[in-house]
Amino acid sequence: MGFLxxxxxxxxxxxxxxxTPALRNINIDIKExxxxxxxxxxxxxxxxxxxxxxxxxxxARGCAMLDGKxxxxxxxxxxxxxxxxxxxxxxxxxxxxxxxxxxxGTLNHAIxxxxxxxxxKMELRNVLTSYPKQLSGGMRQRVALVRTLATxxxxxxxxxxxxxxxxxxxxxxxxxxxxxxxxxxxxxxxVTHDIGEAIAMSNRVLxxxxxxxxxxxxxxxxxxxxxxxxxxxxHHPAYNELFQVIWKELESLEPEx
Amino acid sequence: xxxxxxxxxxxxxxxxRLNKGHKQIRFYQLLIFLAFFSIWELASRKNWxxxxxxxxxxxxxxxxxxxxxxxxLAANLGITLTETVLGFILGTLLGxxxxxxxxxxxLLSKILDPYLVVLNAMPKIALGPILIVALGPNLTSxxxxxxxxxxxxxxxxxxxxxxxxxxxxxxVLQTFGATRFQCFKEAVLPASFPTIISTLKVNVGLxxxxxxxxxxxxxxxxxxxxxxxxxxxxxxxxxxxxxxxxAVFATLMYQAVELxxxxxxxxx
Numbered sequence: 001m002g003f004l005x006x007x008x009x010x011x012x013x014x015x016x017x018x019x020t021p022a023l024r025n026i027n028i029d030i031k032e033x034x035x036x037x038x039x040x041x042x043x044x045x046x047x048x049x050x051x052x053x054x055x056x057x058x059x060a061r062g063c064a065m066l067d068g069k070x071x072x073x074x075x076x077x078x079x080x081x082x083x084x085x086x087x088x089x090x091x092x093x094x095x096x097x098x099x100x101x102x103x104x105g106t107l108n109h110a111i112x113x114x115x116x117x118x119x120x121k122m123e124l125r126n127v128l129t130s131y132p133k134q135l136s137g138g139m140r141q142r143v144a145l146v147r148t149l150a151t152x153x154x155x156x157x158x159x160x161x162x163x164x165x166x167x168x169x170x171x172x173x174x175x176x177x178x179x180x181x182x183x184x185x186x187x188x189x190x191v192t193h194d195i196g197e198a199i200a201m202s203n204r205v206l207x208x209x210x211x212x213x214x215x216x217x218x219x220x221x222x223x224x225x226x227x228x229x230x231x232x233x234x235h236h237p238a239y240n241e242l243f244q245v246i247w248k249e250l251e252s253l254e255p256e257x
Numbered sequence: 258x259x260x261x262x263x264x265x266x267x268x269x270x271x272x273x274r275l276n277k278g279h280k281q282i283r284f285y286q287l288l289i290f291l292a293f294f295s296i297w298e299l300a301s302r303k304n305w306x307x308x309x310x311x312x313x314x315x316x317x318x319x320x321x322x323x324x325x326x327x328x329x330l331a332a333n334l335g336i337t338l339t340e341t342v343l344g345f346i347l348g349t350l351l352g353x354x355x356x357x358x359x360x361x362x363x364l365l366s367k368i369l370d371p372y373l374v375v376l377n378a379m380p381k382i383a384l385g386p387i388l389i390v391a392l393g394p395n396l397t398s399x400x401x402x403x404x405x406x407x408x409x410x411x412x413x414x415x416x417x418x419x420x421x422x423x424x425x426x427x428x429v430l431q432t433f434g435a436t437r438f439q440c441f442k443e444a445v446l447p448a449s450f451p452t453i454i455s456t457l458k459v460n461v462g463l464x465x466x467x468x469x470x471x472x473x474x475x476x477x478x479x480x481x482x483x484x485x486x487x488x489x490x491x492x493x494x495x496x497x498x499x500x501x502x503x504a505v506f507a508t509l510m511y512q513a514v515e516l517x518x519x520x521x522x523x524x525x
Contacts, residue, residue: 054432080432086425090447090522099443103433151433 003032003187004053004155009062011048021212022048026062028206028215030187035178037190037198037205039246041253045213046191050157053189054080066155079153081161085144087132093119093143094128100151115150122146122176138169145177149184156181156188162197174201174230195246199239200230205246209253217249312494317501320494330502337468337479338506340396344403345464345510349457351404352411359412360419360445361437377413381406381467385474394475402471407460418452419445454518461510465503 009026012019022045030036038046051057053064055071055078064071071078079100087096097115101107116128122142132140141161148156158177162170178201181188192198198205203226209216222238233239294314300306301313308316324330359366385402392398426444427435435443472481480499487495 056428056431078432080428082425082428084425086423086429088426088444088447090450099430100433103430103435103439103443147429 003034003067004028004030004189005065006049006053007062007065009049009052009059009064011045011052011057011059011061013048023052023059024212024214026213026215030189032187033185034204035181035188035190035202037192037202038208039192039195039198039205039250040208040213040216041210041250042193044208044210046208047159049213050080050159050189050191053155054078054157077151077154079148079151079156081144081148081156081158083160084164085132085137085140087140087143087147089132092129092131093124093135096132097143097147097150100147104151106151111150115146118149119143119146121180136169137165138173141165141169141173142176145180149180154187156186158188158190160192161190163192163194170197171231171234177201178230195243195250196234196239197230199242199246200233207246207249207253216253219246309491310493312497316494317498320498324498333479333483334502334506336396336476337472337481337503340399340471340479341403341464341468341506342510343400344468345407345457345460347400348404348407348464349411349453349460352408352456353415353453355408355412356415356419357441357446359416360441366416373409373413377409381409382470385470389471389475399468399471399476399479403464403467406467407463410463411456411460414456415449415453418449422448450521454514454521457514457517458511461507461514465507469503 006026006028009023010021011023012021014020026049028036038049040046048057052059053066053071055064066077087093088099091099094116097119098107098112101111101115119125119127122145124139124142124146127135127139127143132143135143141164144161161177162173165173174197180186190198190201199221203221205219205221206215207217207219208214219242221242224236224238228236297311298314301308301311301316321330359369382402384405388398388401388405392401422445426448427440430440430444468479469481469484472479473485476482480503483499484496487493487499
């Protein structure tokens, strides 16, 4: 049994006039320290699955277990990063990054020092008293990363965190996230519809098909790519090879629509 | 000339232009003010308008001086101002609390929805006689008038703003294990401050309406009473004096709210 186990998860969305199956038969085992990507067309239930893992919604059937505990419980040790930074505009950067420990009541001097040091490591200096709107998009997403890491989560869920950024910033941030997670040996799940990003960042790529969302195929990223930083990986021949394979697989999914 | 100096020069010119524009606006504002009162005075003296009905600035000024010296104005103003400020604070506070309660319990908000619509549509002023009989013809009933007139609309507007807070802010907090109260305190309430402030601005005007009407109905003191009394004895100088004083103090209250806005919304 893995660090994170998704056991036979099913989910359905209901409206007055319809019941839409969103997820079917999701079984995944993720090891500690692993970086896994969920890749798939929009509407394949990736974000729904992420919300289930985070314990924000209850699946219709099945369960998500992290370290042997159901993730639905509070204090589950999961960090969640969204498509946009969602920093609170009325809080200073310092208040923003310390909101996690403040909410779960663990805020103390040591955690504060640690979090501020992390901010420093992200090359964000002299921003503590600034407000989010005074920062650039890339800086804000780095602050959001610090905020997510401040509670020292065991598992990080990244819901297309780079999609709102310009290309250059996105590449830089990919490197930063990748190296940070490797340093702290964090387990992470990245949701994306960018094949390149999925290959460059992860150990495994899970390809989802849609309606209802299920795991279509699993690709293991070759060892030599994993050891490279995302930016370097993008220039490796093995990267292109895998890209083509996944691309074809994605194309084969489309006629089903 | 070196480039740094040039930039400074351009900046100075920019500031100069800005100041000039500002002065121009102030000039025309003052011009309108003076023109209004001069024409009023002139028209009244030349009998272009009925001096009995419209009085004149000089007569109002004289009355102001007498009323100031005999202390009756200060007393009346003090009472009305107290009632209005109390009604205003009470209305906004209770309205916001009610909105928070509705946000807290979605079920309650659905149940109460039609009642809120009815209460909002009903002219609250019509409750005046009932309030006065129930609470007695005193400060309490008039403060209640000032509050009741703004409470429902505050509830509706603030509750809508609570509900429209971007759900992702709550998601961020929920992943940290936030309780519903923490979500409210850290995200919902601060995100709604701009709306609450604009409700405050509307409520300043509403509270004055409530209190003045309340005084029309019941009081023997206050600016509303001065207006009604002036009307009954056909002393329109007194009516206009009260009206002008209300205008001045309503504006001051509005300015105070704007000051609060600057303090509360730091990131604006």
